[in-house]
Amino acid sequence: MKYGVNEQGYYGDFGGAYIPEMLYPNIEELRQQYRSIISDADFKAEYDLLLKDYVGRPSPLYLAKRLSERYGANIYLKREDLNHTGSHKINNAVGQILLAQRLGKKRVIAETGAGQHGVATATVCALKGIECVVYMGEIDMERQAPNVARMKMLGATVIPATSGSKTLKDATNEAMRDWINNPEDTHYIIGSVVGPYPYPEMVAQFQSIISRETKQQLLEHTGKDLPEYAIACVGGGSNAMGMFYNFLDDESVQLIAVEAAGKGVNSGFSAATSALGREGVLHGSRTILMQTDDGQVVEPYSISAGLDYPGIGPQHAHLHKIKRAKYVSITDEESLNAGLLLCQLEGIIPAIESAHALAYLEKMQFEPTDNVVICLSGRGDKDLSTYIKHFGF
Known part of the structure; x- marks a missing residue:
């Protein structure tokens, strides 16, 4: 794959595994085993069956x-909102629980x-009877209270992250800390195409079903399997990577990744x-992130809790740098x-994350024959x- 990962875990200049020594055994275990596990026939059969009958x-x-x-x-909508648990996140959670x-x-x-x-993680842990601990920023727990209640109903322990901006970045820091302290018996299900290699590639592969299905469905709808445009919102970037994955090598498809400008790109929020x-x-991982001149992470802001992240996945950083996708x-x-x-037009209430992708339609000019797929x-x-x-x- 032209835009894929190399043997060292890099996409061009981005990726790798920049980790504390304590995590090296975990990451090395994953790196050595994940490909053989997910390509195993029994794994594939169980994964496919769960995606069909459970998701x-x-x-x-x-x-x-x-x-x-x-x-x-x-304008075609790839309806990940109709999955069990209400988003694309379940695709990756099912794959990673089977791996764990x-x-x-x-x-x-x-x-x-x-x-x-x-x-999604609490759901698959309940399904498999595995202990589940979820870290979530204190601010996000307030603005996403229904999801906190769902996680607790599903048997998960939800631990608030009370440092920094008390959002996704800080929850990720806390989860990393937990993993360092519990390296033997714990698997960290990272939810996006971020983190040390092999996570960005692994999550992208589990989410690639989005674009794989889209190609087949578009062929049924239109007689051709490539759209003119594929559009998705990006925080860390897993739904976008899933939507882009099987179109990357087809350069006739314009890939558009929509980030959260918050109160305005230059507003400080x-x-x-x-x-x-x-x-x-x-x-x-080495990527593109919001940082001060002396390398401190800048606190991100978005009304959308899922896009409120100061970086993007390394594969996105690569696609941005080489201009294969437009950010x-x-x-x-x-x-x-x-x-x-x-x-009001379609009778579908979207997540605010997804609405960022929809909003970009206002800024585009189309030919009447253009096929546009939005995740x-x-x-x-x-x-x-x-x-x-x-x-x-």
């Missing part, structure tokens, strides 16, 4: 007719921002990593308006209080 895949590819009329193109079982781990930890990855970031190391950003206001528009990465139930507060319902 509810394939998720539909839906031609949004009223949205299409508005923007003058064929085969590695003989007795305990699972995770970090979460919007709570969707936490819910933003998570637009590609616009504001520089190369450095974050959470175990853009959308403000809080624009995303909320796009979310409401989808509700609708999650449903908006978890964000109702934010929508209510903003629009005064």
Whole structure:
């Protein structure tokens, strides 16, 4: 794969495993075993069966007719919001819990921002009877309270991260700390295409089912399997990587990754990593991140808890640097308006994360024959209080 990872775990200049010595055995165990485990026939059979009968895949590819009329193109929504647990996160959680079982781990930890990855992890741990601890920023626990309740109902222990900005970055720091202290029996289910190698590649492979299904479904809908545009929101970037994965080598497909501009790219309240970031190391990999001149991580901001992250996955950093994908950003206001528009045109309430991708349609010009695929990465139930507060319902 032209844009894939090399033997050392790098995508061009980005990636690698920048980890404390205490974590070396865990990462090395994963690196040596994950490929053979996930390519094993029994693993594949169990994974595929769970995706079909438990998650509810394939998720539909839906031609949004009223949205299409508005923007003058064929707008297709890849309905990851219809998966069990309400987002794309379950695709990766199912794969990693099966991996953890085969590695003989007795305990699972995770970090979460919007709570969707936490819910997905708690769900698969309940399914397999494995202890689950989820770290979540204190601020995110307040703004995503329904997901906190779901995790607890599913038997997970939810531990608030009370340092820093009390959001996703800090939850990730706490999870890393836990893993350092419990290296033998614990598997860390990272929820995005971030972290030390092999995580970015492993998560991307589990999420690549999004674009694999999309190609097949687009062929059924239109007679051709390549769209003109594939669009997805990006925080760390797992739904986007899943949506881009099987289109990377087809350079006729324009890939558009939409980050959170927050209150404006230059407002000081933003998570637009590609616009504001520089190369450095974050959470175990070399990537692009928002940082001060002396290398301190800048606190990100977004109304969307799932996009409130100061970096992007290393493969995204590579695609951005070589310009294979276009990285853009959308403000809080624009995303909320796009979310409401989808509700009223199509009867679908999107997660605010996904609404960032929808909002970028306003800034594009299309030919009437263009096929545009947007990853609708999650449903908006978890964000109702934010929508209510903003629009005064």
